[in-house]
Amino acid sequence: MKVALETGLSGRAAIQVTEEKTAVAYGSGGIEVFATPAMIGLMENAAMKAVDPLLPEGFGTVGTRLDVRHMAATPRGFRVYAEAKLVEVKGNRLTFEVVAFDEVERIGEGLHERFIIEKQPFLNKVEDKKRANRDE
Secondary structure, three states: OOOOOOOOOEEEEEEEOOHHHEHHHHOOOOOOEEOHHHHHHHHHHHHHHHHHHHOOOOEEEEEEEEEEEEOOOOEOOOEEEEEEEEEEEEOOEEEEEEEEEOOOOEEEEEEEEEEEEEHHHHHHHHHHHHHHHHHO
């Protein structure tokens, strides 16, 4: 599979900070603010939106690495968004610069890596793993 993805592709994702998106709900902190794991998920979603629609049928991407900083707290009720920009393509490995903002300021930034995969063989490996675990 050869896909000509160009650096500079970008994607964006946005959500509202609800109770389910707080550090308390995620179990990642004890304060009712936007959770770091929720921010990371939003960043990954922005990266997916940048490239997945351009891939052939039966292909997608999976996240494999993150190096991000969560720099500012966001209260419940605020809208937050993330942007991802494709900065490097090496074979099936894609590297994105990711940033996140709330209604006031930049709240996160970093790098995110994804790999292009063929969905069915990937899912077959997952099923093999489930079967192997049941057989033990």
